[in-house]
Amino acid sequence: MSTHTEPPYPQTPRTTPTRYRDRATWEREAVHAILDEGYLCHLGFVVDGAPVVLPTIYARVGDRLYVHGSTGSRPLRAAADPGMPVCVTVTLVDGLVLTRSAFNHSINFRSVVAHGTAHRVTDPAELAVALDALVDQVVPGRSADCRPADAKELAATAVVRLDLDEVSAKVRADDADDEPADLALPHWAGVVPVRTVRGTPVPDAALPPEQPLPPYLRDAG
Template identity: 55%
Template sequence: MSDGTPTDRTELRREPQLGVHDPEVIRSIIDGALICHLGLTDTDGHPLVIPTIHARVDDQLYVHGSAASRTLRRMATGIEVCCTITHVDGIVLARSAFWSSMNYRSVMVFGRARPVTDPDEIDLALDAIVEHIAPGRSAEVRRPTRKELQATKVLALTIDEASAKVRTGDPNDDPADLASDVWAGVVPITTQFGAPIATSGLDPAVPIPVSVRRMLAPRQS
């Protein structure tokens, strides 16, 4: 994991006061998000942004997908990628359009993806991806078969060049607007899990497992 020293890419030129290089904050933003947006440059030179599930183990950020995926195969060649993770925490309503904003926490991780080939690390990564979404689930489900593992590609990105940007709190109104009679403030945003819907045909005697009951407990982000 990075010690937090900004590089040329992770140093914020715009709004440097929102920049965070604390590894603890970076980890919590990564871990609290359901998905990331992975950016790469395609063979013909155009950028591509792919939403995908991720999981972190120590300083490794894992993603996975079909071994037949053209995009994953391209990333596995070691091209540069940018993984961005964003939580939108609130709408910031200022007294003016210009100063209106959002409260958010975002992380950008830069680097070259590494194809994971060691069977133990593949197991670790795939379990981490299941656990990332539903802690405890990996012990409840059937484990991957050899054929399923062959159909799956896992990539790792080392979190050593990363930065976070965090905005919290009230709008920064122009002092000249403070006397106006326009309401200003923040509308908080949260992500909620709803009541689980059993798949059609599920034996009604099968109880809702611990992993799902845990998901329904209030979430931090």
């Protein structure tokens, strides 16, 4: 039985790194895995000729990325037709790479960079899907276990959509890389692993003592 694999994203000049090209990948599975694991993205755009970068939450639905914002934000208002050119980045840190020389210190990471034109989500059905996805990106299963946004809250919330047409991932997962002449130096070298760990949930003070912990929190790693 053959296994169907989606074709990779197309390579473009903007998604092809000029350094360490061997660390780049355009495979959909790799790109999606990084996006699905993260919590925050950085949304970059230009306002009045000056660059702006905002940290915010995001969620992937298929080959679309939804980014959360406020209707009071001037840049997000600019995402209405004809859209706003943006660059979205997501980075996960996996390790601190310590070498014998200061120059060769590095970080093991997984990252995604996406370019394109962002559009404001106005269709009610799509907006409902996007908002549920944004909640579930933080805690999977949470959107079904909380009150949906009311009309006033929806009016204050903006979501922009970026189709993942021009996107790539880059990964460093290597050991310390010292120069041969430095290997005899008396300094520790190696990798310090870094990982994000969820702690034990702390109930809200107003929560009834008998309120059970939801399964999606009990089972979360």
